[in-house]
Amino acid sequence: MDFGVVRVEWPCPAKDGEPIPFPKMPKVVGLTFTKASETLKPIGFEEIEPQSAYTDVTLPASVDDWKVCFQEPEEGKEIESPKTTTAYLKLTAPGTACPTDEHTELHPDPTTPPPSTGDDSDSSSSGGSSSSGGSTGSGGGGSAYYKNCDAAKAAGVAPIRSGEPGYRKGLDRDGDGIACDR
Known part of the structure; x- marks a missing residue:
């Protein structure tokens, strides 16, 4: 008798010998933090961490309506261990455009x-x-x-x-x- 086994947190393949169908990271860029969190919840991430898309902007206590500008893991990446993986979502305030680069200041210091x-x-x-x-x-x-x-x-x-x-x-x-x- 042969048994096929996978780690408890991994999904089972449909048939013997097929690759494990790890979930893929969906695209959440452009969604609000609330919608992005709802989209990512079924994957089972350990944590979904909001971060500011601008290096000089501090996030408020509630970022539910803030827009996702960047995501990590990137869209399409296989998530092998969601219970030990954190999804990082870089956000910007409603009405504020996303930066073109992840490491940008919204209000750069004019004296630099x-x-x-x-x-x-x-x-x-x-x-x-x-x-x-x-x-x-x-x-x-x-x-x-x-x-x-x-x-x-x-x-x-x-x-x-x-x-x-x-x-x-x-x-x-x-x-x-x-x-x-x-």
Whole structure:
């Protein structure tokens, strides 16, 4: 007698030998947080975490009518362990447009100098990794910008601690003061 087994939290295939039919992440971008949560509930995520789509906007206590701009996991990704997976939904307030990039400020600080364009050290650092954004200076007191954690890791600076060049809340998912630590 042969038995086919799968983990308790996994769905059974329709027939012996077929792949496990893991649920796929649906598209929730454009939905309100309430509608997105209702759409994701049947998958059984451990948590559905709202986050601000803008790095300088703090979410209020209730975000039910806020719109989803970005989602993680991405649409179509198989969810193998929903009971240990968190869905991150980046939201914007009603009437506020979604940013084109995940790491954008809604109200940028007008006193921040623009990135330098003609330094002798900026152009040859990471061989074609255009996602890092570049450095605004080198040496004492300079700052850096990394589009995402992949760019920070490619530059060899991850993890980035609060106060270090390149640290920003948009890269610090869990808010512990250490960005790109996963």
